[in-house]
Each structure stands twice: as structure tokens, then as C-alpha cells.
Amino acid sequence: MKTPNIIGIFDNDDQVVEAIHTLKSKNIKIADVHAPFASHHILKDLGKESRIPYGSVLAGAFAIVATFSFIYWTSVINYPIVFGGKPNFSFPAWVVVIYLMTILLTFIGTVIIFQMRTKMNFGKKAELMHIDSTEDKFVMIIEQDADITEKEVQNIKKMLSDHGAIEVRMDN
Amino acid sequence: MINTLVRGTFTAREKSFRQVTDEIARPTYSKTAKWWFAGMTLATLMLLFGLWAIYKTITVGLGTWGLNNSVGWGWDIVNFVWWIGIGHAGTAFTIFLIVFRARWAAVFNRTAEAMTVLAVSCAGLFPALHLGRIWLIFFILPYPNTRGPLWVNFNSPLFWDVLAITTYLTLSITLWYFGMIPDLATLRDRSTSKIKKALYGFFSMGWVGSVKNWVRYEAMMKVLGGLAAPLVISVHSIVALDFAISVIPGWHTTILPPYFFIGAIFSGFAMVLTLTIIIRKLYNLQDYITIPHLESITRVLIFGSLVIGLAYVTELFVAWYSGWEFEMFTFLKNRATGEYSSAFWIMVFCNAIAPQAFWFKRVRTSITWMVIISIIINIGMWYERFIIVISSLTHTFLPATWTSFTPTVVDIGIYVGTFGIFFTGMLLFLRYIPSIAMNETKAFSKKSDH
Structure with missing residues (x-):
């Protein structure tokens, strides 16, 4: 069974950027961020150059x-x-x-x-993590390793909240 | 809020992301305005007039047009070149925005691109109908056939033109559409109507705005914008080559490609100015399309006007300096002082003189003057094409073939019909798609991203 992801919802991309820096410094892997616009700081911190x-x-x-x-x-x-x-x-x-x-x-x-x-195509169903992620919310997705402890999960959740996440939850 | 030293303040008030969506996308979810129905009725009537004219052209033939033995290219090619010119602004704005990251272009880009798509579609109609037997239009494509196979002449500027316009239309539609995808996804997620949700959902291609997608999207748009840059220069240059490669006095001149290109940018920007002023008023977008935005267009118009003015003077000088009597007759007699002098001086006034008023800050920042001068420019640019096509063809080398040209009601009908296509398309666009790129506006409203 797939381990649920940790999801953090933010109001502001500046908070997301700060959260990325903190999580990266703790070697926590961020799977993805869904953003309503191309925030160049987020893309620079997370995105690999496209080929x-x-x-x-x-x-x-x-x-x-x-x-x-x-x-x-x-x-x-x-x-x-x-x-x-x-x-x-x-x-x-x-x-x-x-x-x-x-x-x-x-x-x-x-x-x-x-x-x-x-893999985008006409009529493809959008897999949204938050209904407002294409409008004004930023969604940070952190995949859990299989050997992650409950304490580490709680730490990550706390880090997200400390950086201004308005909602932190577990999701598949 | 964007403050720049040269251009001033670009966003009137600080806006939250939700406010940006609410205000820009309002037409897509609120009740249709009365003026919209009035506009649509008028546009449909124009379209019907055009359809009647096209029906006459196809069923009766080109004899319904004002063409004659000397004027083989008439009203249709004048309007073809004029519409192509109008279309250029959209691509220019896309290049400014995507390649140069010019923030002021973000508010115009979407509408200007829509204008490009519609204007190029209108333009393409004229040469297609001019074929006479439009049902044989596929002959222009290089495909294996039973006539030899007789391939198309790849050395002919007329074939280059077909390819240029087709490429341009494909590119414009794609750039416009892909530029809209993030906003279509926003509309999909906030729509309450099932039909709208399904339609926006279908066209937003499952967009969720993940980092991977944004990185790829930005990379793709940069490549597409970069490809549009040489294309926008070449399209009108190739249209100019249709004329320049011939031997007709007034056409056979090397200045034509750059002259056509700058004319296209000039007329396109003028049309964008007229339309965005109307849209900003009708949809209360004054906080997004601010006076400094509009002023930026007027600066481009001053530049365009100076280059166009220089081109007019250069043409006259070269005609005199060449010592070739046919050129001298065409430019100095027929156009400047002869039968077409009134059209010629209207052209000079509208394109080279009137826009100089934009040197004054009071004119540059006055909505009324901006509308008046932008309309004057578009009239002037139509006259420019009229002068080039008609004055040269009515008076060529042999005085026995000299004639005049009068458009028929069918000619006028097709031209009015293209306005019908243009306005119908624009009204549908304004009703169902946000006229300003919301995602770009949100990105540019962030201080941290500057």
C-alpha cells in the first residue's frame, strides 16, 4: 500500500519558498508544489531544467x-x-x-x-490536491519514505505550519 | 504593484490573487451585458452581409468584383494586406512578454493574440476567394497528384505567402491557446455550471500547475515565442515580396519588406490600443490596464510613425533618384500629385503626421485622443495598402491599359463580412475567456519575483 503524502497548503509563495529552504536543509524531499502561477523562486528551487x-x-x-x-x-x-x-x-x-x-x-x-x-491532453482529468491551487493557494506535497517514523512526520507537519501553512494534512 | 523608472506605476492598487481572478474573469461568470447582445447583433448582420457576398462570388464568379484587365488585384488584396498587418501586434506582444519578459505587455497579450488569430483568419479569406474556384484550393498544396505529378513552384512568392500565412495562423492559434491553459484550469475549478466545468476542463488538458509542468510550460513557451520572433518579421516581408518581386512600378522596390513589416506592427498596435481602451471601459479593468500601459503603446506608435514617414520620403526620393520615368510617374505624379493624390495625402497625414501628437504627454495620457489617433492610424494604414495596390495597377507601362478601379457591393460585402467575423469572434472571446492573462498578472504583481 502506498504511504500517504504530507500536504501543506499555503496562501503565499514567499512562505512556500522559505518552507522549501528549511525542508531542503533537513534533507526532506519535496515531491511537488502546485502553484497558480509560475513563481520563479519556486521553480528555481525545485524545478529541474527542462530538456x-x-x-x-x-x-x-x-x-x-x-x-x-x-x-x-x-x-x-x-x-x-x-x-x-x-x-x-x-x-x-x-x-x-x-x-x-x-x-x-x-x-x-x-x-x-x-x-x-x-502527458497533458484534451479532456484529461485534473488531479487536484486543493480546489484553489489554480487560483490562489500553493500546495506542497511531501512523499513519505517507507521507513519514516511517526515523529518525523509530526516534525515535518510542524515545520510546514511554522512556515505559515494554513492547512496540513495526509493524502494519497 | 509594479513601479518602473521610465514607465511609472503599472498596477493601480495592490490586489490579492483571488481579487485578480474575480475581477478579470468576471465576464465569464456574470450575466451577459446588454451591450454584448447589441454588439453581437451588429456583428452577425455584418457577417450575413459577408456571407451573401461570398455566396455571390462563389456562385457567379469573380466578375461580381470590381476587378478588370489591368487591376487583377483589387479591393481583396488591399484588405488582405491590411488584415495581416492588424494581426501582427498579437505576436509582437507575445514576443515582448515571453522572450523579453516585458511586464507591460502582459495585460495586452491575450486580447492581442485573439485579435491576431481572427485578423489572420479574415486575411486568409481574401486570397482564397480570389482563386475564383475556391473548391480547387488544395491545388496549392504540394501533394502527389495525377497531373504529372505537377508539384507546386517552390520558387514563387505566392507559394511562400501561402506557407507563411498557414504557418503564422498555426503558430498564433497555438500560442494563444497554450497561453490560456493555466487560466482555463482556474475557470474549470471555480465554475459552478456543469457545462462550463466540462468545457473548461476539456480544454485545460488536466492542468494542475505542478512545478514540473510549469518548468516545461515555460520552456515550451520560450521556444514558441522565440520561433514567433523571426516569423513575425518574415510574414509581412513575404507579403511584401509578392509585390517587390514583380516588375510593376511602385512595387518593384527593395524597401517594401521592412516598410511592410513596420507598417504591420504600427497598424496592429493601433488596433490593440483602440480595442483595449474599449474593453477596459466595458469591463472596468482600469486597475489592470492603466494609463502607463496605454502610454507604452503610444510610444511604440511614435516610433512606428517616424519609420513609416521615413519610408514614404525614401520612396519618393528613390523614385526621383532612380531617374526611371515609370517610377517617377508612379510616385511623384500618380500618387503624390495626380489621380490618387487625395488618398496619398490622407495616408501621409494619418500615418506620418497625426501620430506625432503623441510626443505631447497630455495627448499620450488622454483616452479620447488615444482612441481618435489610433482609429486615424488604422484608416491611414488601409489607405496605404490602397495606394500601393490600386495606384500601381491602374497606371502601368502601357497608357492604353490605364484604367480606374471601383469596388462593387460584393467587394464591400466581403470586407464588411470580415469585420463581422472579427467582431463575432472578439465578442465570444470576451464573454468566455478572461481578456487578460490572470496567471501572468498574478506573477507580475508579486514583488518577490521582480
């Missing part, structure tokens, strides 16, 4: 190669037509299409990677 931009670079590289190859194949190999005496391989004129397709495919690729990583 989505690397995925975007790969999508961009793919777009450049794929678009160039496609135009080359259609205009030079498959059905070459002379437009106004210009050579079939008119690379400078292709730059605009390659440029636009790179933007479009990188864009689409980035969105797909984001959705795959976050």
Missing part, C-alpha cells in the same frame, strides 16, 4: 533536412520544370520555404514533445 529546447533543436534539424530533400526531389528529380529559365536547383529561392518549414515543424515538434512529457 524540451533540445527536442526543439532536433525537430528544427529534421525540418531543414526534410524540407530541403523534399524540394530537391520534387523540383530536380521527380518532375523538373523550367520556370522562366531558372535552374531547377535554385537553392536561394528555396531558402524561404526551408526557413518557414523549419519554424512550422519545430513549432509543432515542440508542442508534441511538451504534451508527451507532461
